[in-house]
Amino acid sequence: xxxxxxxxxxxxxxxxxxxxxxGCGGGGSSSNNNxxxxxxNHTGGTxxxxxxxxxxxxxxxINYTLQLWQLFILTNDGLVAFKRVGGAEGGQIVPDLAVSIxxxxxxxxxxxxxxxxxxxxxxxxxxxxxxxxxxxxxxxDVHGPTTGSFYSVIQGADxxxxxxxxxxxxxxxxxxxxxxxxxxxxxxxxDPEFLDKLGLPFAMVIPPSTPMKDLGSxxxxxxxxxxxxxxxxxxxxxxxxxxxxxxxxxxAQPPGNPDEIIEKxxxxxxxxxxxxxxxxxxxxxxxxxxxxxxxxxxKYASQTHVNPLTAVWYVAMxxxxxxxxxxxxxxxxxxxxxRNSLVKIQGGPQLAxxxxxxxxxxxxxxxxYCPYTTSPxxxxxxxxxxxxxxxxxxxxxxxxxxxxxxxxxxxxxxxxIGNYMVGLLNSLGYKAxxxxxxxxxxxxxxxxxxxxxxxxxSSWYQDYPAASDFxxxxxxxxxxxxxxxxxxxxSGFCDKKIQADMDKALATGVTDPTAANVQWAQIDKExxxxxxxxxxxxxxxxxxVSKRVGGYQFSLQWYFLYDQAWVK
Amino acid sequence: MAxxxxxxxxxxTEAAPGETREEISGKNxxxxxxxxxxxxxxxxxxxxxxLLIVAVSLVAPIYAHHVAHTEAFSSNLSGTTVxxxxxxxxxxxxxxxxHLGEIPIGPTWHANYFLGxxxxxxxxxxxxxxxxxxxxxxxxxxAAICCLIAxxxxxxxGYFSGVTxxxxxxxxxxxxxxxxxxxxxxxxxxxxxxxxxxGPFNVDPASLWIPTLIIAFVYVPYVFRPVxxxxxxxxxxxxxxxxxxxxxSNWRIVFSEILPNVAPAVIVLFPLMVSYTVLTESAxxxxxxxxxxxxxxxxxxxxxxxxxxxxxxxxxxAPGIMIVLTVLALNILxxxxxxxxxxxxxxxxxx
Numbered sequence: 001x002x003x004x005x006x007x008x009x010x011x012x013x014x015x016x017x018x019x020x021x022x023g024c025g026g027g028g029s030s031s032n033n034n035x036x037x038x039x040x041n042h043t044g045g046t047x048x049x050x051x052x053x054x055x056x057x058x059x060x061x062i063n064y065t066l067q068l069w070q071l072f073i074l075t076n077d078g079l080v081a082f083k084r085v086g087g088a089e090g091g092q093i094v095p096d097l098a099v100s101i102x103x104x105x106x107x108x109x110x111x112x113x114x115x116x117x118x119x120x121x122x123x124x125x126x127x128x129x130x131x132x133x134x135x136x137x138x139x140x141d142v143h144g145p146t147t148g149s150f151y152s153v154i155q156g157a158d159x160x161x162x163x164x165x166x167x168x169x170x171x172x173x174x175x176x177x178x179x180x181x182x183x184x185x186x187x188x189x190x191d192p193e194f195l196d197k198l199g200l201p202f203a204m205v206i207p208p209s210t211p212m213k214d215l216g217s218x219x220x221x222x223x224x225x226x227x228x229x230x231x232x233x234x235x236x237x238x239x240x241x242x243x244x245x246x247x248x249x250x251x252a253q254p255p256g257n258p259d260e261i262i263e264k265x266x267x268x269x270x271x272x273x274x275x276x277x278x279x280x281x282x283x284x285x286x287x288x289x290x291x292x293x294x295x296x297x298x299k300y301a302s303q304t305h306v307n308p309l310t311a312v313w314y315v316a317m318x319x320x321x322x323x324x325x326x327x328x329x330x331x332x333x334x335x336x337x338x339r340n341s342l343v344k345i346q347g348g349p350q351l352a353x354x355x356x357x358x359x360x361x362x363x364x365x366x367x368x369y370c371p372y373t374t375s376p377x378x379x380x381x382x383x384x385x386x387x388x389x390x391x392x393x394x395x396x397x398x399x400x401x402x403x404x405x406x407x408x409x410x411x412x413x414x415x416x417i418g419n420y421m422v423g424l425l426n427s428l429g430y431k432a433x434x435x436x437x438x439x440x441x442x443x444x445x446x447x448x449x450x451x452x453x454x455x456x457x458s459s460w461y462q463d464y465p466a467a468s469d470f471x472x473x474x475x476x477x478x479x480x481x482x483x484x485x486x487x488x489x490x491s492g493f494c495d496k497k498i499q500a501d502m503d504k505a506l507a508t509g510v511t512d513p514t515a516a517n518v519q520w521a522q523i524d525k526e527x528x529x530x531x532x533x534x535x536x537x538x539x540x541x542x543x544x545v546s547k548r549v550g551g552y553q554f555s556l557q558w559y560f561l562y563d564q565a566w567v568k
Numbered sequence: 569m570a571x572x573x574x575x576x577x578x579x580x581t582e583a584a585p586g587e588t589r590e591e592i593s594g595k596n597x598x599x600x601x602x603x604x605x606x607x608x609x610x611x612x613x614x615x616x617x618x619l620l621i622v623a624v625s626l627v628a629p630i631y632a633h634h635v636a637h638t639e640a641f642s643s644n645l646s647g648t649t650v651x652x653x654x655x656x657x658x659x660x661x662x663x664x665x666x667h668l669g670e671i672p673i674g675p676t677w678h679a680n681y682f683l684g685x686x687x688x689x690x691x692x693x694x695x696x697x698x699x700x701x702x703x704x705x706x707x708x709x710x711a712a713i714c715c716l717i718a719x720x721x722x723x724x725x726g727y728f729s730g731v732t733x734x735x736x737x738x739x740x741x742x743x744x745x746x747x748x749x750x751x752x753x754x755x756x757x758x759x760x761x762x763x764x765x766x767g768p769f770n771v772d773p774a775s776l777w778i779p780t781l782i783i784a785f786v787y788v789p790y791v792f793r794p795v796x797x798x799x800x801x802x803x804x805x806x807x808x809x810x811x812x813x814x815x816x817s818n819w820r821i822v823f824s825e826i827l828p829n830v831a832p833a834v835i836v837l838f839p840l841m842v843s844y845t846v847l848t849e850s851a852x853x854x855x856x857x858x859x860x861x862x863x864x865x866x867x868x869x870x871x872x873x874x875x876x877x878x879x880x881x882x883x884x885x886a887p888g889i890m891i892v893l894t895v896l897a898l899n900i901l902x903x904x905x906x907x908x909x910x911x912x913x914x915x916x917x918x919x
Contacts, residue, residue: 293669301665341645
């Protein structure tokens with residue numbers, strides 16, 4: 001799971017996926033999937049996108065940012081894909097370069113795909129099943145960031161991970177048959193999320209002529225409707241149409257509308273907003289600053305799209321450090337937290353919805369649950385802080401008067417959350433202060449247990465629609481690595497009973513995803529009761545487009561679908 | 569940073585423009601300087617302005633608690649206030665179709681939220697006053713520490729000369745070689761994460777001592793140089809040689825003979841140093857490496873206001889005006905003090 005830190009209000013993004021309608025999630029702001037017209041009459045033109053910073057490395061095996069993933073899905077294909085539409089259907093897995101989605105055999109450990117024939121890369125060469133084996137082996141050889149977490153389940157992957165300097169050999173785990181156009185995966189264990197992982201850009205096929213090293217700012221050929229024309233990291237990135245592309249499954253890889261897509265880098269977010277207002281550009285990647293929101297809300301409402309995300313912002317309390325090694329102290333913070341105030345920091349009720357639990361709304365395993373509110377009931381809604389209860393718990397915990405340092409980020413939202421939390425902790429009787437660090441360093445700092453962080457804030461945006469992507473990744477025993485900067489279980493939470501439940505739910509998911517989601521809902525409840533976090537809110541995303549942009553669609557997996565919109 | 573142009577002041581009393589030798593003959597030079605300063609209406613106006621700024625900053629807690637009835641350092645995101653008998657939220661939801669964003673209340677020109685609120689619902693006026701307290705404390709403190717260290721080093725270096733002078737001068741050259749802000753940012757970045765530990769002294773990273781000491785340190789060479797030059801000039805004077813001839817100890821000569829003659833130079837530099845240190849503190853705090861929130865300084869408030877430039881520009885403008893007025897007052901006052909203590913300097917400017 002990536003956490004791409006950004007300087008403005010929007011802190012972290014990993015690519016996300018939708019299960020339910022984007023219009024859900026509370027608040028009055030609308031998500032607008034106004035693709036009432038198909039692309040036929042709107043083909044052509046140049047769509048200009050703006051981003052403050054470039055997306056970094058252009059190697060699809062390495063890049064782990066939404067910013068480039070939104071473009072990789074236009075240039076490359078995997079065996080399967082998330083359906084390229086906005087709304088509820090956008091989370092559906094559909095066959096892409098595979099003819100169909102196979103049923104796993106051998107207890108979920110074997111997948112055999114029939115591969116489409118006659119598909120060419122943008123460099124003119126023909127795609128073969130064996131290219132997938134090359135793609136996966138190369139991913140391990142260039143040390144892709146998720147080889148261990150996402151793809152270690154492939155047979156032979158463990159050896160590749162253990163000997164990273166040796167050439168990876170996945171012959172046991174990936175068996176291509178170019179003659180019969182089949183590709184078989186052998187897994188070490190059943191993985192209920194394997195198809196989701198195959199739909200991510202890491203698993204998108206590239207030709208075997210691709211160098212076995214990090215491409216840096218060079219780009220790989222692909223099979224999608226667009227291809228990279230140039231990528232100049234300090235200037236821009238340009239996609240043009242791939243002359244070799246033909247539609248094979250419009251659900252997975254439809255033809256795009258614009259002839260050219262240019263993403264320009266380097267402007268401030270303020271300047272980006274102004275350019276879109278003036279019609280000089282068509283879309284802004286970065287989230288608008290707070291003081292431009294009223295203007296967008298009034299003068300440019302028709303160009304502003306607000307979409308709920310499957311993400312959560314939370315305060316992580318270290319269960320191994322005083323005073324939050326005490327359950328009552330952690331619960332007190334949860335009861336005292338005025339989530340409405342935190343929603344205001346994020347931009348108000350139209351841009352965030354209060355929550356008490358780990359899983360976001362409209363997500364597998366989500367069942368509303370909020371014990372940390374005044375008058376808790378079965379609706380699971382947060383209604384207001386219960387300060388009296390919080391005070392009682394702090395008194396009972398015997399932790400009153402202890403020094404607490406809240407670690408936050410230096411951006412506006414981070415400082416505001418820091419100030420709010422210091423006030424809250426002081427009101428509970430602690431001696432609180434906060435320390436602000438830059439976004440990137442803060443995320444690494446709070447993960448490392450050797451820094452003895454007591455309490456901090458962070459956020460998580462889904463990789464794909466699976467409850468384990470939140471619960472197991474952020475609060476599982478295996479996600480806590482002492483003294484490491486890469487330990488996403490920031491709270492250091494490891495409850496043996498809950499972990500056993502998670503393992504059971506993962507196993508159930510291989511054969512019965514529905515039953516597994518019931519188990520995950522129970523785990524979410526158990527974790528919330530143990531209060532390693534004080535969940536704050538589920539955020540929403542603002543897309544600001546120019547007047548000429550039509551056909552806007554939002555997918556929770558890929559967010560704004562550039563190619564499905566038009567500028568002509 | 570501009571280099572200070574400062575000529576040594578002769579121990580003999582000089583006549584200022586409009587003064588006759590008879591008027592000043594036999595008068596105490598300090599009283600003469602005070603009289604000249606008093607007669608300089610612009611300098612006095614600057615002094616009054618500066619003292620006014622100091623005074624209003626000192627009464628910040630009284631203003632916050634008894635006038636504005638607010639807590640300047642705590643978030644008040646969901647709070648309300650009463651304006652013209654009507655209860656209004658401090659953060660108001662954005663209008664239009666989408667109701668995006670939360671806009672802090674603007675200037676009310678009433679006791680509560682006189683200059684409006686910042687994005688955390690805090691009273692800007694109260695914070696500007698509290699911010700002034702921090703900014704001036706750091707400005708005055710760092711200028712005082714800087715001048716004191718530079719004075720001692722300048723006296724030692726200039727009087728003892730030789731190896732001592734070479735060592736101290738090269739050390740100052742080394743510090744001088746770094747751009748002021750670059751050095752200050754580097755030091756602040758380290759000290760704000762680790763704090764400062766010198767022997768038994770342990771300074772917390774969030775303490776105001778950190779920016780005070782950093783700013784004092786980076787400006788030492790800028791005061792050291794003119795002081796040293798002044799000492800080098802004075803040590804050749806007859807009255808110093810006379811002291812040596814009478815067998816006075818070195819320290820007695822330094823502190824009894826040279827120091828009183830160097831002191832006016834430092835006094836002249838002091839207001840100018842304060843204006844520099846206030847500006848530096850504001851810049852560092854604006855960059856997030858000076859005063860640490862929730863404490864406020866004018867720099868941190870401008871930083872807070874940066875996010876509200878379109879909707880609530882007063883949050884950034886108010887502390888900006890305070891910085892301008894403070895620096896302006898100190899510069900004019902510094903000129904006035906120099907003119908009072910060194911009339912020739914005035915002649916030089918006017919000539």
